[in-house]
Amino acid sequence: MAYRRKPTKAELRRQKMEELITYPLDWLEERSGLVGGVRYFLFRNVPADVNWMQTLGSAALTAFLVQAITGVILAMYYTPSAATDPATGKPVAWESIVNITDHVTMGWLVRGMHRWGASVFIILMFLHMGRVFLFGAYKYPRELNWIIGVLILVMGMMEGFTGYLLPWDQTAYWATVVGINLNGTAPFLGPWLAQFLRGGQEIGGDTLTRFYSLHMLVIPGAIIALITLHLYLVIRLGVTSPPWSKEAAGEEPAEEEPVSLRPGLTRPVPRGAGASPMQAEPGGRD
Amino acid sequence: MNPDEMAEQHEPEPQPTLWPIGFAIGVAVLLVGLVINPLWISTIGGAIAVVFGFLWAREATAELRGEPIVVEPERRELSASPTGQQEVMPAPVADTTVTRSRFLEGATLGLGGVIGGLITVPVAGFAVLPGFLGQKQHKVDLGPLSMFPLGEWFVATFVVDPAQGEVSRRTAFIRNNGTVADPKTKKSVPSFTIISNHCVHLGCPVQANGPTGAILGKPTVTERTKNGKVKLDPVVPAGYGCPCHGGQYDIEGNRIAGPPVRALDRYAFEIDNGRLTLLSTYSVSHVDGTGAGAKIYKYQESGPGEHLDGPEQWFYPLQPPHH
Numbered sequence: 001m002a003y004r005r006k007p008t009k010a011e012l013r014r015q016k017m018e019e020l021i022t023y024p025l026d027w028l029e030e031r032s033g034l035v036g037g038v039r040y041f042l043f044r045n046v047p048a049d050v051n052w053m054q055t056l057g058s059a060a061l062t063a064f065l066v067q068a069i070t071g072v073i074l075a076m077y078y079t080p081s082a083a084t085d086p087a088t089g090k091p092v093a094w095e096s097i098v099n100i101t102d103h104v105t106m107g108w109l110v111r112g113m114h115r116w117g118a119s120v121f122i123i124l125m126f127l128h129m130g131r132v133f134l135f136g137a138y139k140y141p142r143e144l145n146w147i148i149g150v151l152i153l154v155m156g157m158m159e160g161f162t163g164y165l166l167p168w169d170q171t172a173y174w175a176t177v178v179g180i181n182l183n184g185t186a187p188f189l190g191p192w193l194a195q196f197l198r199g200g201q202e203i204g205g206d207t208l209t210r211f212y213s214l215h216m217l218v219i220p221g222a223i224i225a226l227i228t229l230h231l232y233l234v235i236r237l238g239v240t241s242p243p244w245s246k247e248a249a250g251e252e253p254a255e256e257e258p259v260s261l262r263p264g265l266t267r268p269v270p271r272g273a274g275a276s277p278m279q280a281e282p283g284g285r286d
Numbered sequence: 287m288n289p290d291e292m293a294e295q296h297e298p299e300p301q302p303t304l305w306p307i308g309f310a311i312g313v314a315v316l317l318v319g320l321v322i323n324p325l326w327i328s329t330i331g332g333a334i335a336v337v338f339g340f341l342w343a344r345e346a347t348a349e350l351r352g353e354p355i356v357v358e359p360e361r362r363e364l365s366a367s368p369t370g371q372q373e374v375m376p377a378p379v380a381d382t383t384v385t386r387s388r389f390l391e392g393a394t395l396g397l398g399g400v401i402g403g404l405i406t407v408p409v410a411g412f413a414v415l416p417g418f419l420g421q422k423q424h425k426v427d428l429g430p431l432s433m434f435p436l437g438e439w440f441v442a443t444f445v446v447d448p449a450q451g452e453v454s455r456r457t458a459f460i461r462n463n464g465t466v467a468d469p470k471t472k473k474s475v476p477s478f479t480i481i482s483n484h485c486v487h488l489g490c491p492v493q494a495n496g497p498t499g500a501i502l503g504k505p506t507v508t509e510r511t512k513n514g515k516v517k518l519d520p521v522v523p524a525g526y527g528c529p530c531h532g533g534q535y536d537i538e539g540n541r542i543a544g545p546p547v548r549a550l551d552r553y554a555f556e557i558d559n560g561r562l563t564l565l566s567t568y569s570v571s572h573v574d575g576t577g578a579g580a581k582i583y584k585y586q587e588s589g590p591g592e593h594l595d596g597p598e599q600w601f602y603p604l605q606p607p608h609h
Contacts, residue, residue: 082453174490178530181489185591187601194589195606199417204450
């Protein structure tokens with residue numbers, strides 16, 4: 001910033017402090033451009049008349065993150081074994097679930113979050129899908145993102161199916177028997193798919209470990225990859241206006257961009273304002 | 287001298303040669319051979335490496351040894367720009383020519399594909415094949431024939447695979463039909479009706495519709511066999527019903543109501559040293575008659591919900607390997 005008069009001591013100190021505080025971010029930005037990327041993501045333009053319904057996608061993403069985090073923690077205490085514990089005569093997997101629910105500190109809470117959060121995730125995906133459909137946001141050029149979203153929904157349901165077996169109780173067992181046999185009635189390849197899912201002719205220990213691996217490694221990996229693609233396309237193609245938008249129909253001019261007095265991480269930098277430390281050009285930092 | 291002219295005067299580079307590639311293949315074969323078959327494959331690999339190594343060394347030292355190096359002139363058709371000056375960029379090379387960058391591009395993609403395949407194929411096989419190959423048949427010893435009085439039904443529960451444990455416990459409805467003449471040998475052989483309790487709609491456990499041991503006042507028999515604990519609960523069934531979606535079967539397992547598409551599966555059996563021994567299950571479209579005289583329409587074991595006869599059977603032409 002150019003000062004007409006000589007800066008006071010207080011101003012100089014303040015300037016020094018700001019430089020000190022932003023130094024780590026500057027360091028990161030200069031080497032990776034990540035700060036700029038995050039700013040681009042957070043401060044990209046969206047239509048002025050966006051709607052609360054358009055937060056359903058973010059809500060579904062948050063639900064997925066909750067599932068991922070609670071799932072990682074549950075995996076620390078869960079044992080995917082169909083063997084019988086000789087001391088109690090009960091299956092080891094079922095006992096580890098009982099242990100999580102009844103004995104591990106806050107285990108009931110984390111398991112409950114994962115269990116109910118699974119339904120929340122699916123419900124939010126459906127609501128998000130409904131919003132996209134009703135807003136016509138699946139139309140050109142966003143068809144591909146609709147397809148990716150459908151794949152995420154399918155993967156989410158596969159998570160539900162594979163996760164349902166893990167408590168290894170009667171409900172889990174018979175629901176999985178029925179689910180796999182449903183797949184088995186698909187024409188031509190159905191019987192093969194069913195046998196692949198069971199890992200053999202009958203449901204047993206191999207089925208449990210196989211479902212565990214699918215549930216915590218394979219399918220979540222696929223979902224993360226698909227979500228990344230989904231978000232990339234959202235950023236690339238932009239957010240749609242609601243169907244009743246006058247602005248999108250060309251009846252009202254777009255509003256001026258809000259101009260704030262002080263740029264920072266949470267507010268956009270006003271156009272034409274002096275370069276903030278965040279915007280330092282590579283090599284231009286003094 | 288402008289940069290273009292300088293570029294024209296560079297030293298002729300040595301011709302690209304294929305000998306190092308052959309040498310590398312030879313070394314690779316040699317190393318693989320050390321694992322697989324040191325005598326033959328390693329010898330072949332060593333021979334390839336020596337031959338190509340010699341040819342490579344011979345070519346690399348050609349200059350030192352004073353042999354004339356044959357260098358083909360690089361051919362590039364230069365298209366003149368309208369102003370008569372040479373363009374800075376070299377003219378595009380005809381597609382049929384394999385340039386160095388084109389070769390490297392292909393080699394990178396090809397090698398990447400080969401490496402990816404080498405990793406993916408065994409891993410995918412490991413994930414998929416064990417469920418299909420080496421499915422073992424388990425014989426289940428249910429105990430001596432004397433435990434099954436003539437004409438009485440039992441709900442038998444038994445462990446199919448002791449190595450798997452309780453998770454492989456199955457249930458069957460068993461009745462001793464006495465003896466019947468074998469149609470081939472005309473000898474008198476024991477006859478049993480052994481019906482699996484897996485509903486052929488979607489695999490839920492069907493229940494016997496009728497009073498069981500506790501109500502009949504008959505004790506449940508428990509027998510220790512080499513398959514672990516076998517339980518025999520006396521029952522007088524009028525038929526079988528499924529709790530999941532309401533499928534109903536008659537006493538021989540024929541479907542009489544609900545969503546199932548065929549009759550209940552049955553266990554093959556043999557009498558081993560006077561003990562009833564269960565073998566694999568097989569599927570049944572329907573059964574005519576009852577007891578020892580029943581005519582069973584037997585098919586290969588198929589999953590629940592799969593039609594065995596009628597046009598719907600065409601949807602399931604190929605069954606995965608069963609024991």
